Amino acid sequence: MTEETTQIINLNFQGPGLKKKAYACLIVISGSNVGQMYRIENDEITLGRSHANGIPILEDGVSRSHCRLISLPGGEIMLEDLNSTNGTYVNAEKISRRLLKDGDKIQVGSTSILKFTYHDKIEEDFQRQMFESALRDGLTKAYNKRYFMERLDSEFSYAVRHKFPLSLLMMDLDHFKQFNDTYGHLCGDAVLVELSRRIHNSIRSEDVFARYGGEEFALIARGISHDNGLILGERIRSQISDFPFEWEDLKLNVTISIGLASIPYQNILTIREIIETADKALYAAKHNGRNQLFSF
Numbered sequence: 001m002t003e004e005t006t007q008i009i010n011l012n013f014q015g016p017g018l019k020k021k022a023y024a025c026l027i028v029i030s031g032s033n034v035g036q037m038y039r040i041e042n043d044e045i046t047l048g049r050s051h052a053n054g055i056p057i058l059e060d061g062v063s064r065s066h067c068r069l070i071s072l073p074g075g076e077i078m079l080e081d082l083n084s085t086n087g088t089y090v091n092a093e094k095i096s097r098r099l100l101k102d103g104d105k106i107q108v109g110s111t112s113i114l115k116f117t118y119h120d121k122i123e124e125d126f127q128r129q130m131f132e133s134a135l136r137d138g139l140t141k142a143y144n145k146r147y148f149m150e151r152l153d154s155e156f157s158y159a160v161r162h163k164f165p166l167s168l169l170m171m172d173l174d175h176f177k178q179f180n181d182t183y184g185h186l187c188g189d190a191v192l193v194e195l196s197r198r199i200h201n202s203i204r205s206e207d208v209f210a211r212y213g214g215e216e217f218a219l220i221a222r223g224i225s226h227d228n229g230l231i232l233g234e235r236i237r238s239q240i241s242d243f244p245f246e247w248e249d250l251k252l253n254v255t256i257s258i259g260l261a262s263i264p265y266q267n268i269l270t271i272r273e274i275i276e277t278a279d280k281a282l283y284a285a286k287h288n289g290r291n292q293l294f295s296f
Contacts, residue, residue, distance in 0.1 A: 031112030
């Protein structure tokens with residue numbers, strides 16, 4: 001469905017005769033990804049504990065296909081439970097089908113609550129900016145560590161429960177202190193920004209790339225096996241090392257070291273273990289000469 005056919009209603013925001021287009025949206029107000037907004041653009045969109053859903057909610061108590069939103073003529077939205085195990089609730093009332101009203105709160109699972117509302121384009125852009133600013137590192141625009149840990153928790157739990165492959169790559173910029181000491185902190189910042197840009201261009205939209213701290217970054221790659229994690233890590237490494245970074249009139253040779261941990265390839269049972277395993281592999285990559293990818 002194109003933007004022109006997205007479910008739209010006309011609302012009188014600023015008095016008679018002055019109307020703005022408003023789009024049906026869901027905003028996560030409790031649970032994982034608080035602040036995330038989903039515009040309802042299709043005739044039908046499902047919510048559930050599977051990445052195949054238009055709105056995936058990776059939480060215990062949520063069925064694989066939990067409920068769906070159906071767009072009706074005139075911009076109205078119908079919510080329908082899909083025989084979920086624990087039910088779908090609107091404003092704390094269990095429902096089978098319900099025509100949604102602006103402000104309704106939809107609960108699926110034990111903690112996930114989404115607010116149904118209509119936003120115009122300005123409000124939508126503002127909501128997205130607020131969400132991004134709360135989750136992104138201000139300099140590199142990679143996700144911040146808090147969001148990384150939240151997503152790793154949900155992605156790891158999902159992968160273990162469904163025996164689904166998951167790879168974690170920990171990355172560290174080699175000899176970063178030299179850039180700051182030799183050329184100044186503005187140069188160091190520019191290197192971090194360009195590194196982030198290149199990595200963003202090398203990964204999928206569903207991957208979670210975060211600044212873990214200082215010059216260390218992390219990448220959660222769902223559905224990526226250990227072998228494919230090696231391929232992904234090598235592609236990222238070469239994107240950094242094979243093309244010099246430009247700073248003013250200088251060309252800088254930049255490299256990174258990468259540690260990879262994967263399940264179910266490795267017998268890892270907890271989030272702490274997968275981080276520690278990837279960290280140890282990263283340390284080994286740096287100890288063995290840097291500018292390389294290592295995995296046990």
